Amino acid sequence: MDDTPKESCGVFGLYAPGSPVSHMVYLGLFALQHRGQEAAGIAVCDGDKIWVDKDTGLVSTIFNDRRLHTLQGDIAIGHTRYSTTGSGDWSNCQPVYRDAGQHQFALAHNGNLVNTAALAADLGLDYDGLGSDSSVAAELLARQLTTTRPATGSSALVEAFISVLPQMSGAYSFVLLGSGCLVGVRDPHGVRPLFLGKLDNGWVLASETPALDVVGATVVREIEPGEMVVITDSGVESRSPFPAEAINPKLCSFEFVYFARPDGNLMGHNVHRVRQRMGEALARQSPVAADAVVPIPESSVPGAQGYAHESGIPYVDGFVKNRYIGRTFIAPTQELRRNAVKIKLNPIKENITGKRLVVVEDSIIRATTLIETMRMLRDAGAAEIHLRVLSPPYRWPCWYGMDTTDRSRLVAAHNTVEQIRQMLGADSLAYLEIEPMLEAISPTGTKKLCTACLTGDYPIPVPRNDIGDKIPAADQSVVASR
Numbered sequence: 001m002d003d004t005p006k007e008s009c010g011v012f013g014l015y016a017p018g019s020p021v022s023h024m025v026y027l028g029l030f031a032l033q034h035r036g037q038e039a040a041g042i043a044v045c046d047g048d049k050i051w052v053d054k055d056t057g058l059v060s061t062i063f064n065d066r067r068l069h070t071l072q073g074d075i076a077i078g079h080t081r082y083s084t085t086g087s088g089d090w091s092n093c094q095p096v097y098r099d100a101g102q103h104q105f106a107l108a109h110n111g112n113l114v115n116t117a118a119l120a121a122d123l124g125l126d127y128d129g130l131g132s133d134s135s136v137a138a139e140l141l142a143r144q145l146t147t148t149r150p151a152t153g154s155s156a157l158v159e160a161f162i163s164v165l166p167q168m169s170g171a172y173s174f175v176l177l178g179s180g181c182l183v184g185v186r187d188p189h190g191v192r193p194l195f196l197g198k199l200d201n202g203w204v205l206a207s208e209t210p211a212l213d214v215v216g217a218t219v220v221r222e223i224e225p226g227e228m229v230v231i232t233d234s235g236v237e238s239r240s241p242f243p244a245e246a247i248n249p250k251l252c253s254f255e256f257v258y259f260a261r262p263d264g265n266l267m268g269h270n271v272h273r274v275r276q277r278m279g280e281a282l283a284r285q286s287p288v289a290a291d292a293v294v295p296i297p298e299s300s301v302p303g304a305q306g307y308a309h310e311s312g313i314p315y316v317d318g319f320v321k322n323r324y325i326g327r328t329f330i331a332p333t334q335e336l337r338r339n340a341v342k343i344k345l346n347p348i349k350e351n352i353t354g355k356r357l358v359v360v361e362d363s364i365i366r367a368t369t370l371i372e373t374m375r376m377l378r379d380a381g382a383a384e385i386h387l388r389v390l391s392p393p394y395r396w397p398c399w400y401g402m403d404t405t406d407r408s409r410l411v412a413a414h415n416t417v418e419q420i421r422q423m424l425g426a427d428s429l430a431y432l433e434i435e436p437m438l439e440a441i442s443p444t445g446t447k448k449l450c451t452a453c454l455t456g457d458y459p460i461p462v463p464r465n466d467i468g469d470k471i472p473a474a475d476q477s478v479v480a481s482r
């Protein structure tokens with residue numbers, strides 16, 4: 001039903017003695033809800049013990065004032081989850097808690113490890129019975145603590161974490177909670193974002209800058225790829241768990257295309273403005289005569305604004321999106337499912353009937369919902385539909401924290417652009433080419449972005465047998481028309 005890409009998670013951490021930390025984490029998780037709607041959790045340290053409360057569902061349905069009041073302490077972390085490894089049931093909710101002898105900790109993870117099976121085998125764990133890659137990461141740290149039996153104290157926990165991190169391959173932004181310390185770390189490629197913010201009486205870590213805004217923190221900076229920050233009563237210490245040659249920044253370009261909130265900044269660039277620039281570039285690359293530019297809400301709105309601005313074609317709203325609907329809804333028959341799409345997105349016929357439309361979409365992953373959306377536009381009387389996509393064809397699976405590891409479900413992996421155009425019933429279809437997309441994101445940072453799902457160039461080795469062959473150059477056109 002819902003074929004938009006799903007992010008694997010959002011993480012949040014807070015070191016703020018004297019503040020209502022659980023309530024503040026709750027606000028931060030609200031701001032990160034878009035990164036995962038399957039589950040959420042909060043862990044708080046009261047200086048002695050760590051208390052964890054987590055469940056499946058939305059942040060607003062899990063937590064209430066009473067539950068938050070039971071989570072008292074000075075340091076806390078939180079997590080919103082969408083499962084890209086492991087099932088979406090309670091056992092895989094995060095933060096993951098471990099009691100490792102003299103050390104207790106809680107861990108929250110955004111991203112995906114790519115060597116989970118090998119790590120599990122090394123630990124003697126049953127890979128198939130594993131909860132998730134995050135559970136394996138926590139187990140790795142717990143084993144390190146129980147086997148080496150370091151002294152108590154936050155520095156011992158930090159040193160143990162540093163010693164196990166190089167064993168993990170893949171994408172991760174972790175926040176770790178221990179007695180007296182909050183730790184944040186990004187993998188050496190920095191595939192997933194993580195920011196440091198400052199409060200009057202403490203510090204905040206968050207996947208995106210809007211989550212810092214909602215707790216009144218000022219943005220200090222992004223945690224660097226391969227950097228660890230350790231926050232204690234002494235302040236913030238920056239550590240380097242990885243050798244310099246391992247550092248190779250590759251932030252996920254889909255953070256800009258779809259995942260990240262438009263009011264946030266990444267790599268110093270406002271996400272809303274980046275999406276507008278993508279639309280402007282698409283208008284220059286693939287112009288067409290039309291009466292109106294229509295976004296498919298909501299992440300495509302800035303891109304449609306950019307296309308309209310660059311082309312001079314008026315921007316109009318073509319749909320109303322129901323903001324109160326969850327990620328999925330129940331519809332047992334094909335006919336009901338088709339109609340149910342309208343619960344989520346309903347066309348404004350007055351803006352569509354008889355018009356030649358440029359319809360802007362951020363990406364096409366599986367195309368199932370988009371087929372229904374295009375049909376809605378035809379049914380509403382659109383004279384022509386010219387579909388413009390703000391990113392190149394999504395042809396390869398993502399192993400770094402997006403739910404697209406099954407290549408057979410990626411429509412552009414098995415169809416030419418002309419075939420996709422026919423499938424969608426569009427008069428023309430054009431995707432933004434890779435170079436203009438990267439230029440729109442960051443003219444000076446194009447080499448610092450992961451594009452594996454668009455190019456097949458994986459910055460972190462993945463099981464290539466699961467990826468498939470590259471598309472022949474002759475089939476790599478990004479434009480098709482009737």
Ligand code: SF4
Nearest residue numbers: 252253398450452453
């Ligand atoms: S493969 Fe695509 S979705 Fe996955 S991290 Fe890279 S750019 Fe992002």
